Amino acid sequence: MDNRTNILECATELFCEKGYDAVGVQEIVDRAGTTKPTLYYYFKSKYGLLESIIEEYYGRFLERLETVSVYQGDLPNTLYTTCREYLKMAIENKTMYLFTVSLIYSARENDSYRAIRPYMVKTHEIIVKIFEQASNELENMNGRQQQFASGFEGIVNFYLIYYFEIGEPRIDIDEIGKNLVDQFMYGIYS
Amino acid sequence: MDNRTNILECATELFCEKGYDAVGVQEIVDRAGTTKPTLYYYFKSKYGLLESIIEEYYGRFLERLETVSVYQGDLPNTLYTTCREYLKMAIENKTMYLFTVSLIYSARENDSYRAIRPYMVKTHEIIVKIFEQASNELENMNGRQQQFASGFEGIVNFYLIYYFEIGEPRIDIDEIGKNLVDQFMYGIYS
DNA sequence: CACCTATTATACCAATCGGTATATAAGTAT
DNA sequence: ATACTTATATACCGATTGGTATAATAGGTG
Numbered sequence: 001m002d003n004r005t006n007i008l009e010c011a012t013e014l015f016c017e018k019g020y021d022a023v024g025v026q027e028i029v030d031r032a033g034t035t036k037p038t039l040y041y042y043f044k045s046k047y048g049l050l051e052s053i054i055e056e057y058y059g060r061f062l063e064r065l066e067t068v069s070v071y072q073g074d075l076p077n078t079l080y081t082t083c084r085e086y087l088k089m090a091i092e093n094k095t096m097y098l099f100t101v102s103l104i105y106s107a108r109e110n111d112s113y114r115a116i117r118p119y120m121v122k123t124h125e126i127i128v129k130i131f132e133q134a135s136n137e138l139e140n141m142n143g144r145q146q147q148f149a150s151g152f153e154g155i156v157n158f159y160l161i162y163y164f165e166i167g168e169p170r171i172d173i174d175e176i177g178k179n180l181v182d183q184f185m186y187g188i189y190s
Numbered sequence: 191m192d193n194r195t196n197i198l199e200c201a202t203e204l205f206c207e208k209g210y211d212a213v214g215v216q217e218i219v220d221r222a223g224t225t226k227p228t229l230y231y232y233f234k235s236k237y238g239l240l241e242s243i244i245e246e247y248y249g250r251f252l253e254r255l256e257t258v259s260v261y262q263g264d265l266p267n268t269l270y271t272t273c274r275e276y277l278k279m280a281i282e283n284k285t286m287y288l289f290t291v292s293l294i295y296s297a298r299e300n301d302s303y304r305a306i307r308p309y310m311v312k313t314h315e316i317i318v319k320i321f322e323q324a325s326n327e328l329e330n331m332n333g334r335q336q337q338f339a340s341g342f343e344g345i346v347n348f349y350l351i352y353y354f355e356i357g358e359p360r361i362d363i364d365e366i367g368k369n370l371v372d373q374f375m376y377g378i379y380s
Numbered sequence: 381c382a383c384c385t386a387t388t389a390t391a392c393c394a395a396t397c398g399g400t401a402t403a404t405a406a407g408t409a410t
Numbered sequence: 411a412t413a414c415t416t417a418t419a420t421a422c423c424g425a426t427t428g429g430t431a432t433a434a435t436a437g438g439t440g
Binding site for chain 1: 299337341347355369373
Binding site: 216236 | 396397398399400401
């Protein structure tokens with residue numbers, strides 16, 4: 001494995017374990033078996049390293065999300081397909097997923113939050129688009145696309161964290177996805 | 191205001207803004223207009239200061255939660271009362287609530303998580319107790335009290351973060367509480 | 381071979397980190 | 411008046427922070 005990838009992976013591990021601020025650059029290069037100038041050669045700063053880590057995971061996630069979230073002429077089905085992919089991606093990269101969640105809830109003036117924000121916004125835009133295209137299906141949708149999108153993202157994240165927490169050995173994406181969309185749609189119509 | 195309270199409040203502000211690790215002890219005493227030995231006199235370490243901040247808010251929260259969560263012979267009503275108090279407390283202390291959420295999602299090996307964990311556990315125990323006392327109401331409850339408790343806590347936190355995020359100027363506790371419990375109960379029975 | 385660019389390490393930087401030894405002032409109890 | 415406790419500041423500690431100046435070492439290309 002090349003040095004860049006190695007540093008990236010060791011940093012990811014450490015950030016997930018201890019958090020961005022609690023990990024020193026020296027600690028990262030020690031684990032990677034290299035030295036600081038090498039790290040600063042590939043990533044120009046500690047913050048640049050964080051950005052690269054997020055881009056590595058979240059970039060791929062956004063590509064897939066954009067692909068699967070195309071409107072199918074039916075809201076529950078579109079949500080179901082989107083939800084399945086969301087769950088799948090998170091389960092495949094559990095550690096990174098939990099790390100990004102911790103970043104999302106981190107302090108607003110912290111570098112961690114600054115780094116994750118553009119990806120949060122982009123994710124939100126993709127989900128909002130689903131509800132915009134479903135406007136004809138739901139009466140009184142006016143201006144509530146943002147609200148529904150936040151709600152949907154929130155409930156998916158909540159299910160994920162919940163199932164990771166109780167340590168379900170085998171998570172059935174199809175079943176959870178169905179329950180989740182059902183419960184969400186119930187919330188919308190009530 | 192005495193020096194101890196002043197340090198406590200300044201530290202709370204800074205931790206909420208930037209996160210525990212990103213704030214230095216010097217920065218805290220500068221804002222409080224005092225010096226480090228004073229801080230170390232009242233709280234024996236930076237970690238002790240964090241513990242005091244959490245205890246200040248979460249201690250009161252747990253007391254109230256324990257009081258209102260007594261079982262009323264009816265699950266939805268008990269949940270509704272508990273939920274109302276949970277929402278009320280969070281809305282009254284919005285900044286501190288959001289700070290504790292950020293701690294809950296912080297890295298497992300970070301001091302922030304170590305400090306919040308006992309309070310998370312205690313909260314969970316209180317909610318579990320509700321579902322244990324409702325065992326006669328729900329068939330097939332065996333061993334799922336923990337699951338329901340996690341689910342309930344999750345959905346309440348999700349609603350709160352969601353409403354704080356969209357910046358609803360006036361949050362109707364009664365209405366949100368009702369919707370929330372309804373949606374949760376629907377999830378249980380389906 | 382000579383040249384060039386991409387990598388990597390040694391050794392260092394000022395600044396900040398969490399924390400403390402020591403001194404002092406003010407109040408209080410004997 | 412003496413002794414003790416509480417509360418605060420000056421000045422310092424070694425260790426670590428993120429980051430870099432410099433130089434050596436590759437590997438490929440003319």
